[in-house]
Amino acid sequence: MAQFGRALRSGRRGRGFESRRFDCVEESLKTLCVQAFFVLGIIDRTGGEQVTEQEKFMKEAIRQAKKAEALDEVPIGCVIVYEGKIIARGYNRRNTDKNTLSHAELNAIRKASRKLGDWRLEGCTMYVTLEPCQMCSGALVQSRIDEVVIGCMNAKAGCAGSVMNLLQVEGFNHQVKITQGVLEEECSTMLSDFFKRLREKKKQEKAARKLEQERLEAKE
Numbered sequence: 001m002a003q004f005g006r007a008l009r010s011g012r013r014g015r016g017f018e019s020r021r022f023d024c025v026e027e028s029l030k031t032l033c034v035q036a037f038f039v040l041g042i043i044d045r046t047g048g049e050q051v052t053e054q055e056k057f058m059k060e061a062i063r064q065a066k067k068a069e070a071l072d073e074v075p076i077g078c079v080i081v082y083e084g085k086i087i088a089r090g091y092n093r094r095n096t097d098k099n100t101l102s103h104a105e106l107n108a109i110r111k112a113s114r115k116l117g118d119w120r121l122e123g124c125t126m127y128v129t130l131e132p133c134q135m136c137s138g139a140l141v142q143s144r145i146d147e148v149v150i151g152c153m154n155a156k157a158g159c160a161g162s163v164m165n166l167l168q169v170e171g172f173n174h175q176v177k178i179t180q181g182v183l184e185e186e187c188s189t190m191l192s193d194f195f196k197r198l199r200e201k202k203k204q205e206k207a208a209r210k211l212e213q214e215r216l217e218a219k220e
């Protein structure tokens with residue numbers, strides 16, 4: 001677009017009426033290009049900044065994480081993409097389902113397999129807000145998924161490079177491509193804000209319990 005604009009500008013030098021006409025054409029073309037970019041999703045309508053394909057899918061994973069947060073679960077979400085389209089979504093429901101297996105990744109893997117009618121997720125990419133744990137990394141290798149795109153890393157429990165890298169063990173029959181740091185700050189802030197609020201809540205609950213205890217003791 002910039003080159004096009006330059007070409008138009010160089011062609012209109014020193015011409016009054018022609019120059020105005022070129023200005024009009026240039027403006028119309030710019031508007032058309034911007035509209036086309038909106039349609040293609042290259043420009044984010046909200047901020048006007050460029051959004052990559054990876055960021056677009058990570059934003060959807062973040063939306064899934066917010067669903068977990070609404071249930072007072074640790075906000076972790078993911079999507080699985082096949083041939084450029086989201087075929088499955090998942091979010092952490094461990095407490096809600098009272099199930100160790102109810103991690104975002106496993107919930108999405110189950111849905112993707114149902115959708116594709118195959119346990120193999122070859123040709124698929126997972127976008128996940130937090131580095132997968134050992135259980136989910138194991139399942140991802142088992143699913144033969146092509147790639148995992150990670151928002152932020154998990155130094156204490158991540159198994160895609162932090163504690164260990166289960167996704168790329170040479171001895172296994174499948175290795176998963178890893179991409180890190182897509183919308184990293186957004187993913188990491190979402191988690192730290194959640195834990196901050198949780199600590200505050202626990203502190204308030206503790207204070208309320210202490211107050212109640214004191215009230216009961218005063219009665220006795």
Ligand SMILES: [Zn+2]
Pocket residue numbers: 103104105132133134135136137
């Ligand atoms: Zn997990």
